[in-house]
């Protein structure tokens with residue numbers, strides 16, 4: 034029996050990339066997974082198909098995080114589906130993975146209020162309110178996992194918006210950890226480094242070689258490198274870890 038048998042997980046942004054890898058891994062461990070997407074329905078369906086083809090269980094939910102009412106829209110889809118499938122609306126695992134990664138190369142002086150607001154809305158505000166909403170459906174043993182980025186540990190001025198929004202997300206982890214510990218629920222940050230999410234940039238050998246050099250292991254991360262860490266944090270084995278920043282970047286920029 035898988036370590037997550039009987040558990041229910043919601044993985045935001047699991048239509049593609051790292052989120053898809055996390056959804057597939059949690060499902061492989063036995064969880065029923067709500068696969069969330071924003072615009073790319075075909076990719077979301079493909080994640081569900083991959084999970085089911087491997088013998089797992091999943092269904093699709095859609096919401097554009099950052100938009101007004103996104104969280105209530107998401108739960109309006111999630112809860113009836115959970116009631117039908119499990120008989121309750123209990124959620125055990127929330128992975129806040131979806132992100133706006135506007136890697137614009139914009140220097141701090143050129144950051145527009147719109148750019149700033151978009152990053153904060155999707156990467157900070159949405160996970161904060163989604164976490165609060167999810168907590169109302171969680172019981173002891175619940176897990177919140179926030180996917181940040183190794184970029185919060187280095188200075189890269191051209192990515193200031195993204196790094197600020199992820200740094201704030203790490204504070205959600207830290208500040209909520211004590212608040213929810215009495216309920217037996219943990220919250221942690223997992224921070225990937227450069228990870229092959231299927232973007233065409235990973236088809237360019239020169240760029241990949243350059244990015245590989247940032248890791249102590251001289252390669253870029255694979256989705257499974259991150260998903261395996263998330264699966265551990267989601268499991269009962271990680272019951273004694275909360276409020277932590279867990280580096281899953283292959284020793285990036287050590």
Ligand code: NAP
Pocket residue numbers: 045046047048049050051052069070071072073074076096097098099129130131132133134155180181182183224225226227228229230
């Ligand atoms: P990705 O391949 O670009 O996929 C992004 C996912 O988020 C998609 O499922 C997308 O849905 C969803 N999404 C984007 N904006 C959304 C919004 N406003 N509302 C709802 N869903 C939205 O991402 P990734 O590279 O795998 O990154 C996953 C996580 O890891 C992110 O938190 C990212 O910051 C972090 N990270 C990634 C890397 C890396 O090198 N890949 C490095 C460090 C940290 P649709 O398919 O519907 O568009």
